[in-house]
Amino acid sequence: METFDYVIVGAGSAGSVLANRLSEDAGTTICVLEAGGRDWHPYIHLPAGFIKTFHMKSVNWAYQQEPGPYTGGRSIYAPRGKTLGGSSSINGHIYNRGQRQDFDTWAQMGNRGWGYVDILPYFKRMERRVGEGDETFRGREGPLTVTTMDWRDPLCEAFMAGAMSLGIPRNPDYNGAIQEGVSYCQRTIENGLRMSAAKAFLHPARKRPNVDVRTHAHVTNIIFEGKRAVGVRYLRGGKGGTPVEIRANKEVILSGGAYNSPQVLQLSGVGSPDLLRSHGIEVRHALPGVGEGLQDHYAPRSVARVKNIKTINELRKGWHLWVEALKWATTRRGLLSLSPTMVYCFWHSGETAESSDLQITFTPASYKEGVQGALEDLPGMTCTSWQQRPESRGYVRIRSSDPFAPPIIQTNYLTAELDRRVVVAGMKLARRLLKSEPLAPYYDYEDFPGPKVQSDEELLSAATQRGTTTFHPGCTCRMGPADSTWAVVDDQLRVHGLSGLRVIDASVMPRMISANLNASTLMIADKASDLIRGRSSPEAVRLAS
Numbered sequence: 217m218e219t220f221d222y223v224i225v226g227a228g229s230a231g232s233v234l235a236n237r238l239s240e241d242a243g244t245t246i247c248v249l250e251a252g253g254r255d256w257h258p259y260i261h262l263p264a265g266f267i268k269t270f271h272m273k274s275v276n277w278a279y280q281q282e283p284g285p286y287t288g289g290r291s292i293y294a295p296r297g298k299t300l301g302g303s304s305s306i307n308g309h310i311y312n313r314g315q316r317q318d319f320d321t322w323a324q325m326g327n328r329g330w331g332y333v334d335i336l337p338y339f340k341r342m343e344r345r346v347g348e349g350d351e352t353f354r355g356r357e358g359p360l361t362v363t364t365m366d367w368r369d370p371l372c373e374a375f376m377a378g379a380m381s382l383g384i385p386r387n388p389d390y391n392g393a394i395q396e397g398v399s400y401c402q403r404t405i406e407n408g409l410r411m412s413a414a415k416a417f418l419h420p421a422r423k424r425p426n427v428d429v430r431t432h433a434h435v436t437n438i439i440f441e442g443k444r445a446v447g448v449r450y451l452r453g454g455k456g457g458t459p460v461e462i463r464a465n466k467e468v469i470l471s472g473g474a475y476n477s478p479q480v481l482q483l484s485g486v487g488s489p490d491l492l493r494s495h496g497i498e499v500r501h502a503l504p505g506v507g508e509g510l511q512d513h514y515a516p517r518s519v520a521r522v523k524n525i526k527t528i529n530e531l532r533k534g535w536h537l538w539v540e541a542l543k544w545a546t547t548r549r550g551l552l553s554l555s556p557t558m559v560y561c562f563w564h565s566g567e568t569a570e571s572s573d574l575q576i577t578f579t580p581a582s583y584k585e586g587v588q589g590a591l592e593d594l595p596g597m598t599c600t601s602w603q604q605r606p607e608s609r610g611y612v613r614i615r616s617s618d619p620f621a622p623p624i625i626q627t628n629y630l631t632a633e634l635d636r637r638v639v640v641a642g643m644k645l646a647r648r649l650l651k652s653e654p655l656a657p658y659y660d661y662e663d664f665p666g667p668k669v670q671s672d673e674e675l676l677s678a679a680t681q682r683g684t685t686t687f688h689p690g691c692t693c694r695m696g697p698a699d700s701t702w703a704v705v706d707d708q709l710r711v712h713g714l715s716g717l718r719v720i721d722a723s724v725m726p727r728m729i730s731a732n733l734n735a736s737t738l739m740i741a742d743k744a745s746d747l748i749r750g751r752s753s754p755e756a757v758r759l760a761s
C-alpha cells in the first residue's frame with residue numbers, strides 16, 4: 217500500500233493551506249485527495265464567473281438543504297466548491313475576518329490558544345494586504361493578496377453617503393481595530409483574477425517533490441486499526457472508479473468542509489451510534505457531536521427598482537458586455553473583475569447590541585428570486601442583510617451508507633427567537649438605507665419585500681419566503697473540551713477518543729463568527745499546521761483592551 221506521512225482529504229481552503237505549510241518540511245510526504253477536478257475553468261478565475269460557477273456541477277457539489285420550519289417550505293440551494301481550492305474557487309471573494317469577540321468566545325468555550333490575540337498573527341502572516349490598513353492588524357508579505365474594490369459606481373457612493381446620513385460611520389478597514397461602519401469590500405482578487413486558496417497555497421506547494429495532489433479522488437472512508445486512523449480508501453475517477461487504499465504514517469486530516477467532513481466521519485463509523493446503526497454502519501467510535509450544531513447566515517435580499525442610471529443588470533447585456541470584455545482583456549478592470557458584492561456595512565439591530573450584529577451588503581444589481589445565480593432584466597439594486605451571530609443550529613447527517621448520496625443538510629434557520637428578531641431588524645435597516653436621501657435620485661420603488669409589507673410579522677413572513685444562505689456553513693465538528701456533549705475535536709483539532717486523525721476546516725468552528733468564513737478557515741488551517749509540526753505560535757499581538 218502507498219504510504220505518506222500525511223493524507224489530507226479535500227483540497228479546499230483549509231486543505232490548500234495545510235498542503236503548503238506541512239510540505240515546507242522537505243522530509244515530510246503529503247498526499248492531498250480531492251473529489252473534484254483541476255481548477256482550469258476560466259470562470260473560476262474571472263471574478264464575474266461567480267455567477268456561472270454558482271450552478272456548474274463540474275466544480276460544485278450543488279447540494280440542496282432540507283426545508284426548515286422557517287423557509288416557507290423551500291429547500292434552499294447550497295453550493296460548495298468541488299475542485300482545487302474548494303469553495304474558495306467559487307466563492308464571492310470577500311475577505312472578512314470577524315470581530316475580536318468572536319475568537320475570544322471560542323477561547324472562553326474551552327479552546328486554549330484560539331483567542332483573538334493568539335490568532336491575529338496567523339491572519340497577518342497569511343495576507344498580502346494591498347491598500348489601507350494599520351500594521352498592528354494587517355500583513356503585507358503573505359501569499360494571499362487582499363485588495364479593495366476599485367470600481368467606482370454612483371450608486372455605491374450614494375449608498376455609502378446614505379449610510380453616513382443615518383449615523384453609520386465610514387470605516388477605512390473593517391478588518392482592522394473595529395468592524396463597524398460602511399466601506400467598499402475587501403476581496404481576494406489580484407490583477408482582476410481570483411486569488412483562491414489553490415492559487416495562493418496549493419499550486420506553489422505542488423511544485424515541491426514531497427506533495428502529491430490527486431484529483432477525481434473521492435474518499436469514501438477512513439481506515440482504522442483499533443482507535444487509530446491509519447489511512448483512507450478512495451475511488452480513483454469518482455463514482456464507479458477504481459478503489460484505492462493509501463496509508464498515513466502520521467495522520468489523516470479531514471478538510472472536506474462543513475458538509476463533507478462529518479459525512480466522511482459518519483461513513484467511517486464515527487458519530488451518533490443511533491444514526492450509524494440506522495444505516496447499517498458498524499460503530500467504530502461513538503461521538504454524538506459529529507454533524508450536529510450546523511450554523512449558517514440567513515439573508516433576505518431587499519430590492520429596489522432603479523431609475524436615471526444603468527445598473528449591472530443592463531451593463532452585462534448586448535454591446536455593453538463586449539465593451540466590458542475588452543476592458544477586462546486589456547486592463548483587467550471593469551465589470552468582469554467585480555465580486556457579487558461591492559459595499560459592506562456592519563451595524564446594530566438595536567441599542568442593546570454591544571458590537572455590530574448585522575452584516576449588510578450593497579450591489580447595484582438584482583437577482584431573480586433573490587438568489588445570486590441569475591441577474592434580473594429590470595434595473596435594480598440589492599441590499600442584503602443578515603444576522604452575524606445566529607443562535608439557531610441544525611445538523612448534517614448521512615442519508616445512507618452510500619458515500620455518493622448527498623448528506624441531509626438541515627440548518628434550522630431562524631428557529632431561535634433572537635435570530636428572527638435580528639433578521640427583521642436587518643430588513644428594516646435595509647429599507648431605510650435604500651430609501652436614504654442620497655439614493656433618492658435613483659430610487660424608483662421597493663420591489664422586495666414591497667411597500668405592503670410593514671409589520672414585524674409581515675417582514676418575518678417575507679424573510680421566510682425569500683431568504684437564502686450566504687454560503688457560510690460551519691460548526692459541524694466543533695472544537696471543545698472532551699467532557700462536553702457536543703465537541704468533536706480538541707483545541708489541537710484532534711478527534712476526541714481517536715488517534716492519528718484531525719479535522720481541519722470550517723466545521724471545527726465552535727460558534728458562528730461575525731464574518732464570511734473563508735479568511736477564518738484559512739487562519740484555522742495555518743494555525744493547525746503549527747500545531748501539527750510542533751512549532752511554537754508566532755508571538756501574540758499586544759492590543760489595548
Ligand SMILES: Cc1cc2nc3c(=O)[nH]c(=O)nc-3n(C[C@H](O)[C@H](O)[C@H](O)COP(=O)(O)OP(=O)(O)OC[C@H]3O[C@@H](n4cnc5c(N)ncnc54)[C@H](O)[C@@H]3O)c2cc1C
Nearest residue numbers: 226228229230251302303307308310435473721722732734
Ligand atoms: C458560492 C459561495 C460563496 C461564498 N462567498 C464567500 C465570500 O465571499 N467570502 C468568504 O469569506 N467566504 C465565502 N464563502 C464561504 C467560504 O468559501 C468557505 O467557508 C470556505 O472556503 C470553506 O473552506 P473549507 O476548507 O472548510 O471547505 P472547502 O473549501 O469547501 O473545501 C472542501 C474540499 O473538500 C473536497 N471534498 C469534500 N468531500 C470529499 C471527499 N469525500 N473526498 C475528497 N475530497 C472531498 C471538496 O471537493 C472541496 O474541494 C462562499 C462559499 C460559497 C460556496
